[in-house]
Amino acid sequence: MAARRRAASGAFEVRNQALFAGACARELDGAAREASRDSLSGMDYAAGGKSSMLTRSMNCFPRLPRRRCVGSLVACLGMMMVVAHPRAAAAATAKIVLASLPRLDASGKEIAKRGVNQEPEGISLQDCLDDQRIAVPMQLAGYEPQSGVEIWASSRSEGRNCTNVQDRTGATKVCWRVDEGIALEPNPRPLLRVRKILAGLRTNSGGSSTAAGTPQSPDDSVNICGGVDLSLFRLNVLYFAPGSTQDPAALAQVDLTADTVGPAAPSGLSVLPGNQRIRIAFANVGDGGLSQFLSVKAYCAPAERGAKASEAQGASSSQCADAGDDAGDTGVDCTDASATGSTSSTADAGVATAAQCTSSAFFDATGKPVTPNAEFNQRYECGSTAGSTVLAESLRGSPLANLTEYAVAVAAVDRFGNVGALSPVYCETPEPTEDFWQAYRAAGGQAGGGVCSAHGAGMPVGSLSGLGIVAVAAMGAAQRRWRRRANSLQSASSCSAEKGSRQ
Amino acid sequence: MIARCRGSVVTAAACLVVGLANLPSTAHAFEFGTPAQKATRSSAQHFAFELRASPYRPRVDDEPGLRGTPFADMFGTNPRLLIGFEFDWQTVRIPAIGTLGPGVSVGYATFSRDSKTVKTQRPSGDTTSLSVYPLSAMAVLRADALWRNLGVPLVPYGKAGVAYALWEASNTGGVSRAGDAASGGSVVGSGGSWGTNLAVGVSFVLNALDRSSARSIDNAAGINASHIFVEYYTLRTEGFGQAHPLRLSDNSWAAGLAFEF
Numbered sequence: 001m002a003a004r005r006r007a008a009s010g011a012f013e014v015r016n017q018a019l020f021a022g023a024c025a026r027e028l029d030g031a032a033r034e035a036s037r038d039s040l041s042g043m044d045y046a047a048g049g050k051s052s053m054l055t056r057s058m059n060c061f062p063r064l065p066r067r068r069c070v071g072s073l074v075a076c077l078g079m080m081m082v083v084a085h086p087r088a089a090a091a092a093t094a095k096i097v098l099a100s101l102p103r104l105d106a107s108g109k110e111i112a113k114r115g116v117n118q119e120p121e122g123i124s125l126q127d128c129l130d131d132q133r134i135a136v137p138m139q140l141a142g143y144e145p146q147s148g149v150e151i152w153a154s155s156r157s158e159g160r161n162c163t164n165v166q167d168r169t170g171a172t173k174v175c176w177r178v179d180e181g182i183a184l185e186p187n188p189r190p191l192l193r194v195r196k197i198l199a200g201l202r203t204n205s206g207g208s209s210t211a212a213g214t215p216q217s218p219d220d221s222v223n224i225c226g227g228v229d230l231s232l233f234r235l236n237v238l239y240f241a242p243g244s245t246q247d248p249a250a251l252a253q254v255d256l257t258a259d260t261v262g263p264a265a266p267s268g269l270s271v272l273p274g275n276q277r278i279r280i281a282f283a284n285v286g287d288g289g290l291s292q293f294l295s296v297k298a299y300c301a302p303a304e305r306g307a308k309a310s311e312a313q314g315a316s317s318s319q320c321a322d323a324g325d326d327a328g329d330t331g332v333d334c335t336d337a338s339a340t341g342s343t344s345s346t347a348d349a350g351v352a353t354a355a356q357c358t359s360s361a362f363f364d365a366t367g368k369p370v371t372p373n374a375e376f377n378q379r380y381e382c383g384s385t386a387g388s389t390v391l392a393e394s395l396r397g398s399p400l401a402n403l404t405e406y407a408v409a410v411a412a413v414d415r416f417g418n419v420g421a422l423s424p425v426y427c428e429t430p431e432p433t434e435d436f437w438q439a440y441r442a443a444g445g446q447a448g449g450g451v452c453s454a455h456g457a458g459m460p461v462g463s464l465s466g467l468g469i470v471a472v473a474a475m476g477a478a479q480r481r482w483r484r485r486a487n488s489l490q491s492a493s494s495c496s497a498e499k500g501s502r503q
Numbered sequence: 504m505i506a507r508c509r510g511s512v513v514t515a516a517a518c519l520v521v522g523l524a525n526l527p528s529t530a531h532a533f534e535f536g537t538p539a540q541k542a543t544r545s546s547a548q549h550f551a552f553e554l555r556a557s558p559y560r561p562r563v564d565d566e567p568g569l570r571g572t573p574f575a576d577m578f579g580t581n582p583r584l585l586i587g588f589e590f591d592w593q594t595v596r597i598p599a600i601g602t603l604g605p606g607v608s609v610g611y612a613t614f615s616r617d618s619k620t621v622k623t624q625r626p627s628g629d630t631t632s633l634s635v636y637p638l639s640a641m642a643v644l645r646a647d648a649l650w651r652n653l654g655v656p657l658v659p660y661g662k663a664g665v666a667y668a669l670w671e672a673s674n675t676g677g678v679s680r681a682g683d684a685a686s687g688g689s690v691v692g693s694g695g696s697w698g699t700n701l702a703v704g705v706s707f708v709l710n711a712l713d714r715s716s717a718r719s720i721d722n723a724a725g726i727n728a729s730h731i732f733v734e735y736y737t738l739r740t741e742g743f744g745q746a747h748p749l750r751l752s753d754n755s756w757a758a759g760l761a762f763e764f
Contacts, residue, residue, distance in 0.1 A: 448691060
């Protein structure tokens with residue numbers, strides 16, 4: 001759980017390392033040590049490359065004339081400066097410049113991300129189903145012709161940066177390639193398919209029963225959607241110098257969070273009718289964990305009874321004994337206990353109730369409950385809540401119809417916007433409920449019409465307001481007048497007292 | 504002037520206030536506010552603040568022409584809690600009597616219950632409620648001479664003024680609406696009812712229990728006196744000239760805490 005929380009909160013991280021600079025520094029350090037040893041031992045040492053040149057120059061003193069030796073030393077120092085110069089050392093760098101990576105749809109059109117409280121940089125089930133792309137704007141500096149840039153994904157928990165060739169190509173590789181060719185230019189902007197990013201880290205059996213979805217056998221088909229539970233990915237941008245395909249010369253990294261599995265279905269449901277609405281209460285949001293729980297959506301669809309209900313839920317569901325054909329039997333649902341005085345429909349899935357009605361809208365062709373997606377939400381969502389009670393009030397912009405039986409279910413939504421599994425389906429019929437105001441008016445009550453209506457003829461509003469203003473003004477004036485009088489009396493008495501003392 | 508003031512109660516009240524402001528020079532017998540007193544080391548006193556609670560059950564069903572008792576049928580006959588606060592400006596100190604000044608009060612009470620379905624009388628997920636917000640503007644006379652002059656820690660007081668009770672009937676879906684046969688439309692369940700508010704009560708001055716602490720509070724916060732009080736009030740919101748008010752009147756008692764500062 002803690003790891004899930006960390007992964008969810010670790011929104012974005014960019015790292016940039018210049019491996020080439022580090023390698024050169026190591027080489028120089030080794031060369032210096034070698035030169036020092038050789039010069040001390042006085043051994044003749046022949047070797048190629050930069051270090052051997054340095055070695056030669058250091059060893060030349062006992063053998064060559066001073067003039068040649070000085071010349072060689074100058075050449076050697078010049079070489080060292082070239083090697084050690086920071087720009088030359090960091091000959092190639094790749095840098096990911098944006099804190100927020102643009103998101104594009106399958107056709108390449110830039111799209112808006114989710115809200116800030118819904119992991120806008122993360123990858124959700126719907127992102128995967130929509131086959132979205134993530135643009136990774138970069139700055140390349142000091143690159144050479146014939147060099148190459150590749151992007152490899154890895155699980156952040158593996159702690160690998162894919163610079164080791166064994167991590168990319170070995171039998172136990174932990175990285176999988178996600179780019180489809182990156183142009184060598186100062187500001188490349190490769191588009192990465194989210195499915196390719198998820199392809200090597202299936203953590204959940206959902207989405208597909210295939211074994212694919214590992215670094216050895218990446219699965220970038222739609223089957224990977226729903227197969228990645230909350231996970232943290234690292235994109236490693238590798239720069240390869242010309243002729244090198246083994247060790248990258250530069251590395252840049254960015255982390256991404258993905259979750260394509262919604263929370264478990266809420267349980268402990270209680271369903272009650274209302275006036276053009278249905279109240280659904282639930283006790284638990286399931287084992288998805290409250291840290292990931294964002295809200296609960298309610299879904300409504302016209303209820304189906306009898307054979308249709310049986311087809312929709314497969315052989316396990318029982319048919320509604322009450323076909324609902326009785327005239328006026330509009331308030332009775334299949335789990336309804338109105339006849340027995342029960343207060344609500346509270347049967348859970350798997351609990352054999354007298355009967356259960358449902359809707360085929362909530363099940364796929366195989367009788368398996370539907371996992372809600374954007375299209376399903378648009379068609380059947382009828383309410384949502386961040387609390388523990390949801391009011392199903394509006395279906396496709398219209399209030400629920402009284403005296404019409406609806407099948408209802410709820411599903412939890414996580415911070416990625418993933419809608420989890422549907423709860424068991426219940427049926428309920430909205431109908432008019434008691435209302436004091438309607439009872440009062442029906443009994444002949446005449447009040448009401450809004451506060452503004454109180455300002456009708458005969459209302460003393462104006463005169464009362466005037467009275468208030470006059471009262472406050474009069475009191476203020478009187479207080480000032482009294483104070484002036486008190487002050488004048490006080491000064492008069494002090495004057496007479498002063499006069500008396502003089503006399 | 505008196506003849507002109509006979510027009511209405513409202514005008515008479517206005518004249519009374521204006522007349523008070525034009526008192527002859529003998530008015531120096533009155534003091535505006537209560538100045539600081541060196542002898543008792545107490546700070547000046549100009550205001551009072553009350554927190555109050557009372558049982559409340561409006562007489563909605565007393566409306567003339569109403570058939571049956573829709574309010575009692577829906578919410579029962581037990582009173583609910585009315586809570587509120589009051590702020591007084593103790594404008595005038597009348598020697599040997601006490602303070603007189605205007606005050607305003609705001610209260611809140613709600614009546615609510617779970618609804619049943621109309622047809623099948625099943626429990627439903629809806630609620631129905633009536634919320635009442637009584638507002639008052641009144642003159643307040645506090646006879647604190649007993650306490651100030653004789654040391655008896657009891658302060659009788661009286662209040663009289665106008666009241667305006669805002670109210671709203673609502674259900675789970677928001678403000679209730681009901682069909683209106685006359686207009687063919689619907690009538691929204693909210694409004695306001697005018698009326699009067701009268702109250703008499705007595706407060707016990709808590710300063711008498713611990714005078715040194717009371718003095719410390721006065722020095723630190725400027726609170727001259729703390730009281731607990733009990734009062735009987737009659738709230739009559741039957742229109743005050745209004746055509747169709749919701750009857751939110753009640754006679755009840757209230758208790759609470761008061762602070763003078």
